[in-house]
Amino acid sequence: MESQNILNAQAELWNQTFSFVKSLTLKCAIELGIPNAIHSHGQPMTLSELHTALSLPACNKTNLLRLVRMLTHSGFLMVQNTGKNNEEVYDLTPISRLVINNSDSTSSLSSFVLGILQFTLVKPSFHLGDWLKQDKLEPFEMAFGCTFWELAGKLPDFNTLFNGAMTSDSSFLSQFIVKEHGNVFQGISSLVDVGGGCGSVATAIAKAFPKIECTVLDLPQVVGHLPSNGLVKFVSGDMFSNIPRADAIFLKWILHDWCDEDCIKILQRCKEAIPSKEDGGKVIIVDIVVGSDVGSINHQPQLLFDMMMMTLTKGKEREENEWSNLFKEAGFDSYKITASLGVRSIIEVYP
Structure with a gap:
């Protein structure tokens, strides 16, 4: 029994060690256009049909099978034995439907996934251990010799x-914000979206x-x-000023991009820009509250994002008491x- 426990522990260690392969398999599926191919086909596809639709070399048909086997195991695709001659067919799942790109989908998350999984955002993680041993440069600076924002410039x-990637996420999330949380905008005649891309x-x-007026x-x-799109006015500026x-x-x-001191400065500029609470002034924040009740969704995405913020910026994902202190x-x-926004929350802050 002790031997089996040790072997089970090794299997779980492997599971965590090779988790990066799962992410890169997802990236590969989107780059190849697998979700788009199945969606365009209008019904589940056999491996041969998928191989043809993707225009892959004949020698890679077996490798495609290995890829979709991993994708079905991870829940990105589903497999059924309903094809010709009882051949397996592959279909989309709720997860893969989120990354379909077509004229009917204005909120695809494919750009978000590809943006997050680019090597520039992955490389700083390799410096995390060295960074924790010193108190100077951030992991991103150790990797590239400048800050995240400097490199973007x-x-x-x-x-x-x-x-x-950010636009992809915003387009996706905005539909839930306006349809299910429209009450947060009641009584407001003007709004400034800071860092709204x-x-x-x-x-x-x-x-x-x-x-x-937005x-x-x-x-x-x-x-x-x-240019103005007739609905929104764009203003160039610095939220710290x-x-x-x-x-x-x-x-x-x-705010998750910034350290506490910088967040306080941003919030102070926000406070200066709005009227009193009695006159309807408030700050509306959409961000992660670590440990908040996310229903059936586990908290791991919140913790993963916190680790990402630690490697890319001086920011962090915050628990409620940390948010409270900032305010x-x-x-x-x-x-x-x-x-009630998946792993994120809406925070209304009043002066």
């Missing part, structure tokens, strides 16, 4: 890929609530070239957390 391709969330808010504030390299005045300031996945230090009086 230097490398247009990297900046485009990262912004594409190309304006995916702000545009969704403006469409759902036409009476709200503005996106972001760095010049992000919004300087973007000044935020345009509005009834509400919106911060989606912004207090920035001069806010109260807040309300609604944990």
Whole structure:
């Protein structure tokens, strides 16, 4: 029995050791266009049909089988014995449907997955151990000799890929924000989306609530070239210096990028930009609250993102008491957390 326990432990150790292969298999499936191929086919596909649709060399048909075997094991695809001659056929699952790219899907998460799994974002993790032994450079700086934001300013391709990932996530999440949490925008006549990129969330808010005047504030390299889309105004600026005045300031996945001191500065600029609570002023934050009740979803994604923030930036994912301390230090009086956006929450903060 003791021997079996040790062997089971070894198997679990292997499972954790090779977890990176699971991520890269997912990346490969999206790059090959497997979800798109099955979706376009309109029904489950045999291996031969999938191999033909992907236009892969004949010599790689067996390798494709090995790939889809892993994808079915991970839950990305499902397999059934319903093809011709009882041949196995492969179909999409709720997970793989999230990365379909077609004219009917404006909220595909394929760009998010590919943006996160680019080598630039993976490489800093190899420096994590060395970083923990010293108190100077961040892991990202150890890998590239500059901060994440500095590299984004230097490398247009990297900046485009990262912004594409964030836009993908924003387009996906905005549908749930406006449809299921529209009450947070009641009584608001103006809103500034700080760090809102190309304006995916702000545009969704403006469409759902036409009476709200929406503005996106972001760095010049992000919004300087973007024309008004008739719904959202784009303003180049620095959230650490000044935020345009509005009834509400919106911060989606912004504060987790920064250390506590910087978050307090950002929140102070937010407080300066909004009216009192009595006059409807508030800050709306969409971010992770570690340990919040996420229902049937486990907390591991929250912890994984925290580790990613530790390697890429000086930021972190925060527990409620950590959020509370930030709000207090920035001069806010109260807040309300609604944990109903998957692993993320909506936090309404009042001056």
